[in-house]
Amino acid sequence: MQRAVSLVSLLVLGSAWILQAVPVLPDTVILTQENFDLGRFMGKWYEVAVVSTCPHYMQRKRGNPVIVALELQHVASEGNFTMTAASFKNGSxxxxxxxxxxxNTSGQFYHHIARFEADVDSFVVRSNYDEFAMMLLxxxxxxxxxxxTTMKLYSRNMSVRTAVLDDFKTLVRQQGVSDDTIITNQNEGDCVSGDQVTKPVTPQPQISVTKKWKRDAMPPGLTAQEEDAGNV
Structure with missing residues (x-):
């Protein structure tokens, strides 16, 4: 008997959103935005809210709930993009x-964290590019x-409209997580040149998406998130 396919239901923000289904598990489908425009998604973002099922990650974020500045850059001829994340910690x-x-799916990205031997898949489930983006990791x-499972709310500014935050809370509840646990990051200002910089995270060699799904047979996840990286 064919297994029933369950869909992650998403609240419609304003007018109807056009989404595309991305198979992850045999009984799970994630909806990502159809006709995702990578070029419009690039540029400066701020991580303004976050919630995760990882207790360690949530404890660390509560101890330093600051807005993370993200700079996304993509070279058209390359099959990847870079994200530089910056935030204040202990005054630096x-x-x-x-x-x-x-x-192979627009709006879906992959990276590997060697420190935790963790595979991470990120999905842009909703974005209007000019104001906000809601991410599912x-x-x-x-x-x-x-x-x-981690959900993040990105904003082009260090603040976000109440209506957008409310829709993010709805998305969080639909993933089975209480919206009371959402951490709203605080504005500590942008990092400036000359501040202390850590070494870049060294990525693993690129892995074929098709081979990765066959190998894992489950959605990649992360128990110990990268410290203050604010990754997608």
């Missing part, structure tokens, strides 16, 4: 750079098999 500006591999840590 910490910066990390991570490479994200593009996949699914990850799995190996060899433990620990899985994590």
């Amino acid at each position: 500006c910490k910066k990390t750079t991570t490479d994200y591999d593009l996949t 699914l990850s799995i840590e190996k060899p433990s098999g620990n899985k994590t």
Whole structure:
């Protein structure tokens, strides 16, 4: 008997949103925005709110709930893009750079965190490009098999409209997470040149998306997120 396919229901923001289904597990489909425009998604973002099923990550974020500045850059001829994340910690500006591999599905990206042997898939589930983007991260840590779901709200500015935040809360609830646990990051200002910088995160060699799904047979997740990286 064919297994029923469940869809992640998403609240419609304003007018109807056009989404495309991305298979992750045999009984799970993630909806991403159809006709996703990578070029419009690039540029400066701020991580203004976040929630995760990883207790360690949430504890660390509560201890330093600051807005993370993100700079996304893509070279048209390359199959990846870089994200430089910057935020204040202990009075210093910490910066990390991570490479994200593009996949065969628009609005879906992949990166590997060698420190935790974790594969992470990120999905742009909703964005109007000029104001906000709502992200869903699914990850799995190996060899433990620990899985994590993380949701992040990006804004082009260091603030976000109440209506957008309310829709983000709805998305969080639809993933089975209480919206009371959402961490709203605080504005500590932009990192400036000359502040302390950390070494870039070293990415693993690019992995074929098709091979990766066959290998994992489950959505990648992350139990111990990269410290203050603010990754997609």
